[in-house]
Amino acid sequence: MRLGKSTSNLFRQRTDSTGGRLDVSDFNNVIEVNSEQQWAEVEGMTPYVALSEATLAENAMPAVVPQLKSITIGGAVSGVGIESSSFRYGLPHETVLEMDVLTGDGRVLTCTPSNEFSDLFFGLPNSYGTLGYALRLKTKTIPTRSFVELKHQRIDNPSRYFEVITERCDSDIDFVDGSVFAIDEHYITTGRFVDSAPFTSDYTYLNIYYRSIREKSTDYLSAYDYLWRWDTDWFWCSKNLHMQNPVARILMGRKRLGSITYAKVMRWNFKWNITGTLNRIAGYYPETVIQDIDIPVDNAATFLAFLHREVGITPIWICPIRAYNRSARYPIYPMHPDTTYINFGFWDGVKSREPHPPGYRNKKIEHMTTELGGIKSLYSDSYYSEEQFWRHYNEPVYRALKAKYDPDNRLNDLYNKCVMKQ
Ligand SMILES: Cc1cc2nc3c(=O)[nH]c(=O)nc-3n(C[C@H](O)[C@H](O)[C@H](O)COP(=O)(O)OP(=O)(O)OC[C@H]3O[C@@H](n4cnc5c(N)ncnc54)[C@H](O)[C@@H]3O)c2cc1C
Incomplete structure (x- = not known):
């Protein structure tokens, strides 16, 4: 079973497109904004652009707003997000107060940090829809000024x-x-x-x-x-679509400049492998390197030097992260609560004249991430062996959650989904 909605910010191509689609696109409403008590209640497939419009009207914003307009609150919570307020409020899932989850076994459960479903509340982040779908969330907001x-x-x-x-x-x-x-x-x-x-x-x-x-x-x-x-130019990645040329921008028009348009074009490009074919004709062997990696700050300069040496992508986006609640633990995306992490975001194709095995640079990045005590988001390509993967993403806890909330594996398995692209 897969989630059926019109936008996505996943950057891994599925090898298998069989299976049913659960149309959840109507779960996209802001239910209530309470700027006195600083929370918003919202349906899971609501994009942050709609949520932030509703909260800004009340002089408030979700505590962490991912930078791309079509990222939904359910996607950011189950798939890990980040922004420039993460140094104070952590990742978006850390500011969720309560959620209703449609589990793989067909129940709709209200999960809070302290009720009988608290294991699912803390286990949903980084589960990528493999335990259940967040249908309604109550999330912390913060006051804004103009x-x-x-x-x-x-x-x-x-x-x-x-x-x-x-x-x-x-x-x-x-x-x-x-x-x-x-x-x-x-x-x-x-x-x-x-x-x-x-x-x-x-x-x-x-x-x-x-x-x-x-x-x-x-x-x-x-x-x-x-x-x-960052949305209008997808950070800087609009350059790959020649959208930093003023004439192209005028022709495209203000309304169409933005991540939603570019994501559609990139998916079309992936599907037909247009850039890959053009590179091969020109004699290049390209590798797509789209990653967000969190590294403890003490090792950040070492990781940056490695990126310059081995990958060579610039610009690189940098964002500090600190745990919002140091006593909370999110076992499927484990980060040390007393450590400041630096998120490194780098998204581009790297070309060489020599052929390399699949994932040549991405595997080096995964290895270095492990060496330096970091952790990697799973929204794009991963190359871990099953054994390596589960060492990083807490197999015992995940298996226990799976047995409790999706015993018949209707929602796929995290490794199969994120690494095997099934
Ligand atoms: C190029 C790029 C840049 C990115 N930059 C940022 C960034 O700057 N900041 C940031 O915060 N994040 C960033 N991300 C990561 C992004 O937040 C995650 O990929 C997030 O999961 C996308 O959310 P979505 O709503 O688009 O979900 P989708 O892409 O539709 O789905 C992502 C996954 O989450 C699952 N899912 C979606 N909705 C739900 C739900 N309601 N309940 C349970 N599971 C669900 C889906 O099954 C799927 O496995 C980036 C991703 C890409 C590709």
Whole structure:
């Protein structure tokens, strides 16, 4: 059984498209926003763009809003998300207060951190729809103001860069993320809510947000535009679709520039292997490297040096993460609650003139992630052996949840889904 809805932010191609589809696309409504008590109640397939519009109208936002408009709250909770408020509130699943889950065995269960289904409440994150589907969630919100003041600070030395990120995480700032453009060119971007702004920038049409990081030291965006600053150019990945050319942007039109359009084009490209075929004709052997990796901050400079040496993709998106509630444990995506992690996001194709075995660089990345005590999101390609995979993602707990909530395996198995692409 698979989830039937029109958008997706998964970047692994299925090898098997048989099986039924459960049409859940109508579970896309915001039920209630309570800005006094700071929570929102929402259906599982609601995209964050709709949820944040509803909360911003009440001067509030979900505590962590993933950067791509079509990411749904259920997808981010079961598939792990992140944003620049994660240094304070952790990952989106850490701010969920309660959820209704349709389990593989057909029950609809209300799960909270302390009721009889608390194991499912804590086990759903990183289960990718293999235990059940979140139909309704109650999630924490935080107060907003009209604008966000951004400061972009350049730091050349990588070790110093991660030290300063840690210092910023200890400050009273509202948002922290970063961008690495070259081996000696790192930026920290901090954001602070403000009530008024001397000017506001617009990166939804001809101007491109990621370029502004190198050009401006201070900037202002409306709160809404801040949340979606990365969406218009899919961070920087719109360049692969030639969408950073001003003429192409004008022809495309403001409304169509954004991750929803690009994701459709990329899926079409994957399906027909257009880029792969063109590369082969030109004599290149390409490998797609689309990964988000969380590494303890003490090892972040080592991981960054490895990425430059072995992968060579820039820019790289950087985002610090700290546990929101240090006593909570999410066993299928285990992170140490007292450790600051740095998320490295790098998404591109890497070409070489020599052939390599499948997953050549991706496997090196997985190996290095393990060496440095990190953990990897499973939304794109993974190459772990079954034994390696379950060492990272807690097989005993997962098997116990599976036996309790999906004993007939109607919803597939996490390894089969995320690594074998079934
Ligand atoms: C290029 C790229 C960039 C990304 N960047 C970011 C980022 O910047 N920030 C960020 O936070 N995340 C990012 N992600 C990861 C993204 O948050 C996850 O892939 C997330 O699972 C996508 O949610 P979706 O709603 O699009 O779900 P889908 O892609 O539709 O589904 C993802 C998985 O979750 C399952 N699922 C979906 N809805 C539910 C539900 N209600 N209950 C249970 N299971 C469900 C599906 O079965 C599927 O296995 C990125 C992904 C990609 C490909």
